Amino acid sequence: MMKAEEYRMFEQKYIEYAEPYFLKSAKLEGGLRIKFDHSFRVKNRMIEIIDIDHESGYEFDKCLASAIGLYHDIGRYRQLFEYGTFKDSDSVDHGDLGYEVIKQEGVLSELSEIEEQIFLLSVKYHNKKFIPSGLLKDAYPYIKLLRDSDKIDVYPVMLDSFEEKNLFTKKIVHLGLEESEKISEEIFDDVIHERLPDKEAMKTITDFKVLLLGWIFDLNYRGSFIILKDLDLLNRLIQSLPDSSKASVIKGKIYSYLDKALKQ
Numbered sequence: 001m002m003k004a005e006e007y008r009m010f011e012q013k014y015i016e017y018a019e020p021y022f023l024k025s026a027k028l029e030g031g032l033r034i035k036f037d038h039s040f041r042v043k044n045r046m047i048e049i050i051d052i053d054h055e056s057g058y059e060f061d062k063c064l065a066s067a068i069g070l071y072h073d074i075g076r077y078r079q080l081f082e083y084g085t086f087k088d089s090d091s092v093d094h095g096d097l098g099y100e101v102i103k104q105e106g107v108l109s110e111l112s113e114i115e116e117q118i119f120l121l122s123v124k125y126h127n128k129k130f131i132p133s134g135l136l137k138d139a140y141p142y143i144k145l146l147r148d149s150d151k152i153d154v155y156p157v158m159l160d161s162f163e164e165k166n167l168f169t170k171k172i173v174h175l176g177l178e179e180s181e182k183i184s185e186e187i188f189d190d191v192i193h194e195r196l197p198d199k200e201a202m203k204t205i206t207d208f209k210v211l212l213l214g215w216i217f218d219l220n221y222r223g224s225f226i227i228l229k230d231l232d233l234l235n236r237l238i239q240s241l242p243d244s245s246k247a248s249v250i251k252g253k254i255y256s257y258l259d260k261a262l263k264q
């Protein structure tokens with residue numbers, strides 16, 4: 001088990017890693033600060049999900065989970081600095097890069113072999129479309145917890161950005177997508193079949209909204225659904241959809257899936 005002082009050391013080292021990047025480029029600082037703040041919230045949210053889901057039977061190490069949450073996006077700093085984008089397909093997979101950065105920085109030397117593997121695997125697989133089978137068994141609960149928490153935190157960031165007037169933030173967060181009410185066929189088809197939509201299939205901002213709704217098919221913990229409901233995030237997102245027949249089919253699908261998930 002990780003001790004609270006050990007976690008604090010992780011936090012200190014994280015801040016020491018991030019700060020030089022803020023100073024290096026005034027232009028990129030805004031984008032990096034979004035990821036910095038996001039990382040702290042993701043860590044807190046992971047603990048919140050653990051606390052709601054304690055009846056699920058798995059005994060998490062909360063300090064380890066917190067450290068993983070804080071570090072999960074550490075690859076974003078080099079990604080934005082070296083490539084000027086957060087879009088993985090135009091640059092580098094930021095989960096893989098994070099895995100490398102953490103190994104290079106040598107921050108895991110105090111952890112046991114198993115903890116180190118859980119940490120690295122969680123960072124590496126937090127952003128992949130699917131989690132592969134055959135990984136270390138104890139890594140799965142942490143990978144799933146991180147993925148849930150990461151997704152939950154993206155909702156308010158994106159909702160704010162849809163109303164954002166700042167063009168620079170928009171450009172970075174919206175990945176250059178077309179401002180249109182159109183929903184692409186592939187994205188629509190995935191969501192109505194309860195499949196996680198493919199990021200690469202997004203063409204418009206509305207696709208992005210639908211993709212975010214489709215993320216609920218990949219949530220693992222009941223606590224995650226409860227938090228989404230309490231924060232009213234999905235309702236806000238649904239209300240931001242256009243008034244089209246495709247959009248109303250999607251709304252119906254999402255509401256019925258949520259109902260099921262909350263009843264379990």
Ligand SMILES: [Fe+2]
Pocket residue numbers: 072073094126127150
């Ligand atoms: Fe990430």
